[in-house]
Amino acid sequence: MDCDDEPNDDRHGRAHGRGGLLRTGLRVGAGLALLAAAVGGGVIWGERRASSPAGSGRGASGDRTGEATPGRGSRGDPTPAMPGTPGAGTPAPAPPAGAEEAVEISLTPETLERAGIRIAEVTTRATAGAITVPATVTSNAYRDTKVNALVGGIVRQVMVELGAPVDRGQPLAVVFSAELADAQMKYLSLRAMLRAEEQKLHRTERLVELGAASRQELEEITAVHHARETEVAAARQRLLLLGLSADSVARLDSASQVVSEVTVPSPMSGMVVARSVNPGQVVGAGQDLFVVTDLGSVWVIADVYEKDFAAVRVGTAATITVPSAPAMALRGRVAYIDPRVEPATRTAKVRVEVPNRNGELRLGMFVTATFETASMRRITVVPRTAVQTVGERAVVYVPVEGEEARFAERPVKLGPPVGDLIQIVEGLKPGERVVTDGSFFLRAEAARSRS
Structure with missing residues (x-):
């Protein structure tokens, strides 16, 4: 039998099968088109919603889009979050740092x-x-006072901190000085020589009264005595300038009373605003140790x-x-x-x-x-x-x-x-x-x- 003489029933079955495949393909294509349209419409809706003015509760169709739950469609179906749209998984902006809520107080x-x-x-x-x-x-520069080391030596102790209030005469530091000890020994030596000259002067005065000494001898001894007095006064003044008090100098009578440490006092009441010395530091005479100012x-x-x-x-x-x-x-x-x-x-x-x-x-x-x-x-x-x-x-x-x-x-x-x-x-x-x-x-x- 020829192909063209195939039974009608077979040809009809094959045609029916091809028609079914065509219809199935059309259905799939239509479904894909609908899905694309739905996705495109969702993006457009999201963009319109993001660009709509804040507070608009209804769209052009009258739907209440403003009350939609973030992350869901109008029917409550889960939908993917749209970047850039409000309520789509983006956290709310944090309040500015340091901002405090306005407080209201209610009283009875x-x-x-x-x-x-x-x-x-x-x-x-x-x-x-x-x-x-x-x-x-x-600070008032006219009320700033620099505190200097009056004698060179080694700083034994610093008695105030930076920023400390101080009173006039309060000890600020203690300095060990061999120069101070030498000055005291010289003072004692000159005082001893002055005493010897005083005794010689008194003895010569008595001899002159008795006629056993000449007036010229008395005048020479008197001149030497005056020179010794001047030397003692200068040595005493040097001790005061080196930092010894007048009472300390007055009590100084023997080598056993010689001190090698001098206290640096505050010249005024105020506050220590600068300190440039520490214990163990070697300082020279006239070196700045502190600055005290009256605030x-x-x-x-x-x-x-x-x-x-x-x-x-x-x-x-x-x-x-x-x-x-x-x-x-x-x-x-x-x-x-x-x-x-x-x-x-x-x-x-x-x-x-x-x-x-x-x-x-x-x-x-x-x-x-x-x-x-x-x-x-x-x-x-x-x-x-x-x-x-x-x-x-x-x-x-x-x-x-x-x-x-x-x-x-x-x-x-x-x-x-x-x-x-x-x-x-x-x-x-x-x-x-x-x-x-x-x-x-x-x-x-x-x-x-x-x-």
Whole structure:
């Protein structure tokens, strides 16, 4: 039988098989196309959602896409995280370092009354214009005293540390000196010779009275005696210059009383701000051992810009504030203005002399200097009692609007004090209300809520 004469049933079966394969292929192709469309649509939806404004709760079709759970589709099916889309496995950004939450304090009516809280409006005040610049605290060079070794030798003992307060006459160090011992022996020798000359003078005077000695002999012996007295006085003065006290020299009567160690005393009351000697060190006469300064008055060196030179003169009043204690202020006056200008910064050094009786200002401390000018301006002020310090921040407490016993802590930036008031540079506006009495109590409550 020929191929062309194949039975109809066989040809029909093969055709049916080829048709089934074709239909299966079409189904697979259609499925792949649908999957690609779904993936493409998901990416487009994710991109649109990422670029949509924050807070839009609905898309163009009215679906509530804003409430979708991160990492899931609109039906709650797990979907792969899309990079760059909110809520797709990306962690939330961390708050900035050092940021603290705003604290609010709620009090009961009884606590409010017991705390003695009083509230006042923030006001303004007319005051002289001001120039505010950074500055540094240094010692008053006119009150610095160098302590020298009066005699060369070996340092046996150092009795004070750097930064120690000292009183006038307080021992600072002990120096062993052979030179001192030699000077004492010479003094004793000259004193012995002087005694011998005194005895000879007295004997000659008696002989002259008896006519057994001539007047010329008496005059010669008297001249020698005066020379010995001068030598003894010079030797005594040398011992004083080498560091022996007047009492020690007066008691020196024999070789057994000779000392080879001298104490170096402080010439004034103050603080040891420099020490350049240690035990065992060999020092020479006149060598610097310590520097003692009186910190009852210090210098504040400020850098004033060229444009402000006309407003700052010798005698201009200045207010010195410390960033770590913004409510504290010290007053001083300009004592000197450097005639030279720094080429790089276009500033000149201005020296302010400031009384520092309680030691508030320390050497090397960074401070702020505010110079008063002739122009007038209005500044925002509150009572000093309204300001508290939390860490390194100055804060005030303001009543929450509509709630009688609730207060919010607010950071502020301070200017210089004005009598019992203090300037608010930033953080409060005139007309706002602020706690003036009882702010310390609120600070304690705020600290408790943070812990």
